[in-house]
Amino acid sequence: MSASGASRQIKLGAVLTGVGGPGHFNTWLDPQIPTNASIDINWYIEQARIAEEAKFDLVFIVDSQFITANSPPHYLNRLEPLTLLSALAVSTKNIGLVGTLTTSYNDPFFIARRFGSLDVISGGRAGWNVVTSGDAGTAGNFSLDEHYDYDTRYGRALENVRVAQGLWDSYEDDAFPADRETKVFLDPSKQHTLNHRGEYYHVEGPLNLSRSPQGQPVIFQAGDSEQGRDLGAEIGEGIFTHAPTIEIAQAFYADIKSRAAAKGRNPDHVLIVPGVSVFVGDTDEEAREIERTTQLADGGFEQSLAEFGRAFAWHDFRQYDLDAPFPDDVLKYAERGFYTQAVKVVELAAAQNLTLRQVIEITSSPRRGPFVGSPETVANELQRWFDGRALDGFNIHVGHPDQFKRLIDEVLPILRDRGLLRREYEGTTLRENLGLPFVENRYTVARNAAESAQPQSASTDEQKNDVREDAAEALVSSH
Numbered sequence: 001m002s003a004s005g006a007s008r009q010i011k012l013g014a015v016l017t018g019v020g021g022p023g024h025f026n027t028w029l030d031p032q033i034p035t036n037a038s039i040d041i042n043w044y045i046e047q048a049r050i051a052e053e054a055k056f057d058l059v060f061i062v063d064s065q066f067i068t069a070n071s072p073p074h075y076l077n078r079l080e081p082l083t084l085l086s087a088l089a090v091s092t093k094n095i096g097l098v099g100t101l102t103t104s105y106n107d108p109f110f111i112a113r114r115f116g117s118l119d120v121i122s123g124g125r126a127g128w129n130v131v132t133s134g135d136a137g138t139a140g141n142f143s144l145d146e147h148y149d150y151d152t153r154y155g156r157a158l159e160n161v162r163v164a165q166g167l168w169d170s171y172e173d174d175a176f177p178a179d180r181e182t183k184v185f186l187d188p189s190k191q192h193t194l195n196h197r198g199e200y201y202h203v204e205g206p207l208n209l210s211r212s213p214q215g216q217p218v219i220f221q222a223g224d225s226e227q228g229r230d231l232g233a234e235i236g237e238g239i240f241t242h243a244p245t246i247e248i249a250q251a252f253y254a255d256i257k258s259r260a261a262a263k264g265r266n267p268d269h270v271l272i273v274p275g276v277s278v279f280v281g282d283t284d285e286e287a288r289e290i291e292r293t294t295q296l297a298d299g300g301f302e303q304s305l306a307e308f309g310r311a312f313a314w315h316d317f318r319q320y321d322l323d324a325p326f327p328d329d330v331l332k333y334a335e336r337g338f339y340t341q342a343v344k345v346v347e348l349a350a351a352q353n354l355t356l357r358q359v360i361e362i363t364s365s366p367r368r369g370p371f372v373g374s375p376e377t378v379a380n381e382l383q384r385w386f387d388g389r390a391l392d393g394f395n396i397h398v399g400h401p402d403q404f405k406r407l408i409d410e411v412l413p414i415l416r417d418r419g420l421l422r423r424e425y426e427g428t429t430l431r432e433n434l435g436l437p438f439v440e441n442r443y444t445v446a447r448n449a450a451e452s453a454q455p456q457s458a459s460t461d462e463q464k465n466d467v468r469e470d471a472a473e474a475l476v477s478s479h
């Protein structure tokens with residue numbers, strides 16, 4: 001189904017953060033959340049099946065590889081995404097399986113192999129959320145003294161993704177006749193080496209794995225700097241982001257879509273799906289109260305202060321006077337961390353002349369989110385953002401089970417009745433369900449193009465090969 005026009009429908013993801021992600025230190029106290037939720041595969045299977053029953057497009061697994069004692073509970077003790085998603089692949093049938101893997105500390109061959117395997121195991125439901133790692137300390141776990149600077153991080157990311165995509169085309173879709181009569185297992189003309197020599201990677205190929213029914217895994221991306229947005233516009237088919245207000249979300253949406261169009265891409269094939277929290281009550285007032293009490297119970301000043309340094313490469317802000325002006329030279333710590341996020345905090349403090357205490361209070365006190373109210377109110381607001389081109393869908397942060405249930409039972413049916421959500425999955429692959437095109441194998445495309453362009457003149461095998469290689473080269477470099 002097309003992502004545009006009359007049939008445009010809301011995409012839905014479920015972000016599973018077990019016992020509580022950033023800012024949610026006490027979510028795990030909820031008796032309905034097992035204290036080992038983040039490492040209990042049965043909990044993940046249950047959530048994925050609930051989401052699948054509600055016809056969500058995908059489950060979304062975020063990740064990191066560096067922690068301190070002040071990291072959020074889910075981050076302290078959680079499963080590796082690809083291992084986890086492989087278990088979900090055999091416990092579900094339709095829902096997409098999106099995992100986060102950093103390009104800064106994984107070689108593209110390894111990434112291509114792992115996501116390719118997930119894609120094959122799941123019958124074409126895999127997605128890769130491309131990140132570059134905001135936690136500067138990750139470097140210390142991968143034999144480096146220092147995390148990469150931004151240009152290097154994003155340069156590596158682009159090349160890494162291109163190499164992985166090249167490797168995923170190692171075999172054309174009919175490469176394995178596996179014919180017992182003729183004893184031909186592989187058609188060697190349908191196996192391709194990559195021979196990549198780039199700035200950061202040398203990769204020969206081929207990958208020892210055939211393609212899935214969707215051709216290649218879907219590429220998601222998360223990163224908000226200029227370089228991050230450019231990368232998303234270049235390679236992202238789904239963009240994971242924050243959306244604090246409809247105006248900011250609309251500006252982000254327009255920016256990414258126009259960057260993608262400027263790169264010659266179809267903007268409808270870049271879906272913007274920010275992470276959002278939803279609170280549902282019987283009335284708008286009750287929902288606001290649930291939002292306030294939940295945020296108060298899940299958060300806390302002391303823990304927020306301890307965790308506050310994460311964007312600044314875990315610089316410890318507890319050393320400063322809380323009631324003095326916000327320290328003005330801390331951005332240097334964030335240069336290899338979550339710099340974009342850190343800049344926003346520092347700019348806010350400067351613009352409003354805030355103390356450190358006030359900044360922590362602002363970032364940790366209950367805030368009135370946009371998707372809070374009676375089922376009707378929440379449905380209206382979700383629709384307003386969708387119709388207003390602030391986003392193409394929502395990655396719902398799954399926190400308290402009661403709230404996830406109310407969203408599914410009370411809000412989604414309203415949107416479904418308005419024709420904004422599917423009743424049944426459109427296809428069996430993540431691409432089909434997201435309205436994204438199947439990725440044709442580049443060598444098959446080049447072969448077909450060469451054959452139809454020169455049906456008579458290609459008199460020798462050598463000539464045919466030249467044309468094929470030329471076309472393949474053009475495709476590889478423009479892909």
Ligand SMILES: Cc1cc2nc3c(=O)[nH]c(=O)nc-3n(C[C@H](O)[C@H](O)[C@H](O)COP(=O)(O)O)c2cc1C
Nearest residue numbers: 062063131132133134222223224225228240241340
């Ligand atoms: C919405 C969002 C989600 C992210 N999720 C992850 C994640 O799960 N794991 C990770 O290592 N980095 C994650 N990142 C970090 C980015 O990959 C990037 O390193 C960081 O945001 C700094 O780059 P930026 O300034 O371009 O945003 C996320 C970033 C954003 C904006």
